[in-house]
Amino acid sequence: MSRSETDDRGFQRVIKHIADEVDFEPGYYNDAYLGRRITARMRRCKAEDYDSYLTVLRRDDEERDLLLDSLTVNVTNFFRNPEMWEALRPVLRDLTADRRRVTAWSAPCADGREPYSMAMLAKDDPEIVARKLSILGTDIDREALAAARRGEYETTRTTDIGGELDPLTDAAAYVRQEGDHFRVRDAVKRMVEFERHDLIRDGSKSGFGLVMCRNLLIYIDTEYKQAIFDTITDSIRPGGYLVIGMTESLPPASREVFTPVDKRRRIYCKE
Ligand SMILES: C[S@@+](CC[C@H](N)C(=O)[O-])C[C@H]1O[C@@H](n2cnc3c(N)ncnc32)[C@H](O)[C@@H]1O
Structure with missing residues (x-):
């Protein structure tokens, strides 16, 4: 199996975990967006691949909340544009x-x-x-x-x-x-x-x-x-x-x- 296939399966496992365990519906959002948000959290946790990040997510409730925060982009302004x-x-x-x-x-x-x-x-x-x-x-x-x-x-x-x-x-x-x-x-x-x-x-x-x-x-x-x-x-x-x-x-x-x-x-x- 190529590295990208392994990555893709790992990514899908993280997405399934989010759908099952986090108060967020990943199916609505495009993969590019989900990928960027998850990778940002992986860097913060120093997880090298999706499966190691999944291990962190499974045992650490605080990381689950931080991921949820990162997935719901609330960025806004008064008079944006x-x-x-x-x-x-x-x-x-x-x-x-x-x-x-x-x-x-x-x-x-x-x-x-x-x-x-x-x-x-x-x-x-x-x-x-x-x-x-x-x-x-x-x-x-x-x-x-x-x-x-x-x-x-x-x-x-x-x-x-x-x-x-x-x-x-x-x-x-x-x-x-x-x-x-x-x-x-x-x-x-x-x-x-x-x-x-x-x-x-x-x-x-x-x-x-x-x-x-x-x-x-x-x-x-x-x-x-x-x-x-x-x-x-x-x-x-x-x-x-x-x-x-x-x-x-x-x-x-x-x-x-x-x-x-x-x-x-x-x-x-x-x-
Ligand atoms: C980037 S903010 C946009 C806020 C504002 N309209 C602006 O342009 O500054 C995106 C918002 O969409 C909300 N959101 C995400 N999915 C949604 C959905 N399915 N229905 C309603 N709101 C949603 C998020 O919670 C977030 O507050």
Whole structure:
């Protein structure tokens, strides 16, 4: 058996162990992504191959939790890709100029910085009618949702929360800062609700004027991407908008349903 075949079998054994023992569904994600996350943990444990890593995983509960942490990438920012948020201003102005209330869905929302960015932008831009907007943030990860509900963030060596809030003219109106600690103010929190939702298993919602589904599809196995798009598409009302991540693309079947509003910033309108 060649080295790569041995590796591949070892990899599949680790994946099976994750499916059986870890609170994570590896089948949703592509192998390249899973491989990168597992190899990163193997390096930390100094395991030389998949089978030695499996031995560590079997006997060490702490490593199982660390692997789970590494597999659920919660990386996010306030105003991630600021140029997309600039391009979103006219969309939100347009949506909230309507007589109806507008609901927006941030899925997945990780620790809440994406839906809070939308709420803050709506309050900060004088032409967006913030009181007409309510936002739902969902994620599969309960810990991320607990952090989102707390709405407290910390500037660290790798995260500059003050810098992330730069697109706002008056950030202090929406977050209270004490040193490196930032707390989202209640008036912003009231615009956002959070709930757990699995974009692959839990089916669609309805009537959203805007859905943001950014930076999840890149990790997902091709087989499940369409399920996510079906969920999202059915959740948007006709004339509503979809935003995906700047490095993501619509699958061919969805190109008939969505017209690009700003192709580079990945903003689309549903027919
Ligand atoms: C990289 S974050 C993206 C957050 C935000 N949209 C952004 O662009 O900054 C990816 C999130 O997807 C969540 N996730 C992974 N699989 C999911 C699924 N099947 N359904 C819903 N959320 C999922 C993870 O828990 C993680 O918080």
